[in-house]
Amino acid sequence: MDFEYSARCTELQARLLAFMDQHIYPRENAFYAEVDENGRAQGNRWLPTALIEELKPLARAQGLWNLFLPRSPRAPEGLSNLDYAPLCEIMGRVPWAPEVFNCAAPDTGNMETLERYASEAHKAEWLEPLLRGEIRSAFAMTEPGVASSDATNIGTAIVRNGDDYVIDGHKWWISGAGDPRCKLFIVMGKTDPDAPRHQQQSMILVPADTPGITIVRPLPVFGYDDAPHGHCEIRFENVRVPAANLLLGEGRGFEIAQGRLGPGRIHHCMRAIGVAERALELMCRRLNARVAFGKRLSEQGVWRERIAEARIRIDTARLLTLKAAWLMDTVGNKSAQAEIAMIKVLAPNVAQDVLDWAIQAHGAAGVSGDFPLAYQWAANRTLRLADGPDEVHRNAIAKLELGRHGV
Known part of the structure; x- marks a missing residue:
C-alpha cells in the first residue's frame, strides 16, 4: 500500500497552494460581498460572480483545471484518485474555491457520469462545455415525499411515449439548480414500477430549458441560501425529452x-x-x-x-x-x-x-x-x-x- 504522491501531484500541490495564497484567501470575503451586492443591485442573488469568472482562466492557464476526472481522453489533465486527494483537500478549505478549478460538485459527479455512461453525441453536447466550465449542471434524485435514503422509494415517473419519455415528479435539495448557468439535469426516476426492486429506476438527461420544469423555491441551509449555487425544490410536470436521452437503458439507474x-x-x-x-x-x-x-x-x-x-x-x-x-x-x-x-x-x-x-x-x-x-x-x-x-x-x-x- 503506497500512499506516496507522484512527482506531478507534488508539483501541482505547490502550484495550488500558491494560487490559494495569492488569489483565494485574500478575496474570500469579497466573494460573499459580491453575492450580496448583486442581489441588492439587480434583485437576483443567483447571478454568477465576476470574481470566479475572473479566476477561472488564471487557474486553467496554470494547469489547475479538471484535475478530478481520471482516465478521460477529454480531460488529459485528470489525476488518479490518490493524486487528486491532497489537491481536493486544499480546494475544500474555502467553500467556493473548487469552482475556480472546475472541480465543484455536482458538476464533477455529473461529468464523471457523462464520461462513463453517455453517448458520444451527448458527450459532445453536454460533457465538453462542462469540461470547459461554460455551463453548470444538477443531479435530481432526492424527493420530499419519500425517505430518499432508500433510493428504491424514489417515485418520479419516467414513462415511454412514442419516441420520447415523459417525466412527472417532485424533487428537492437539487444543488446548483438556481444557477442560471445550469443547463442540464440528470434525473433519476422509475421507468418500471413492477420490475425487480433495483431494476425499476433509470436516469435520463433533461435540458434545463425543457417546458414543464418549475423551480419552486431555493432551500436555505441553517439560514444560508448558498447563492449563487443554492439548493432548490423542483417540479417536473409533463416534461418531454427524446428517448435517446435515457442513460444506458431502462432499469440501470x-x-x-x-x-x-x-x-x-x-x-x-x-x-x-x-x-x-x-x-x-x-x-x-x-x-x-x-x-x-x-x-x-x-x-x-x-x-x-x-x-x-x-x-x-x-x-x-x-x-x-x-x-x-x-x-x-x-x-x-x-x-x-x-x-x-x-x-x-x-x-x-x-x-x-x-x-x-x-x-x-x-x-x-x-x-x-x-x-x-x-x-x-x-x-x-x-x-x-x-x-x-x-x-x-x-x-x-x-x-x-x-x-x-x-x-
Missing part, C-alpha cells in the same frame, strides 16, 4: 448511481478534511492570541486536549481516505465500497467536531460572519445527509463485516 456516488463521496471527504485542517489552524491561532485568567488559552489543559484530539482524528480520516482512493485506483470502486462508506461517516463527523471546537475557541466571533467557521459548520453538517446518511453507510459497513464472518 442504480448501476449508474453507484458509479457516480463512489467518486462523489470520496471528493466530499477530501474537502471535509480540508475544512477540518483549516478549522484547526484557525483554532490554534486564536488560542495563541487570546489570554484568559492570566494565561494564553493555548496553555490551558482543555484546549491542548482538543488540539491533540483534532490532530489525531484529522490524520486518521486522511489516511483512511487515502486508502480508499488507492483502492479505487487499483482494484476499482466496487472493491473499495467498505472504505468509501467508512470515510463518508468518518470525515464529515471529524470536520464537524473540529469546527465546533474552533467555534468555541473563537467565542461569540465564531458564530459571526467575521470568520468562515459558522458557514462551514452549516455546510459540513449537510454532508452527514448528502450522498447517503450516516446510518445507511454504517449499515452497509456492518453488512460487509458480517459477511466476512459467514453471516
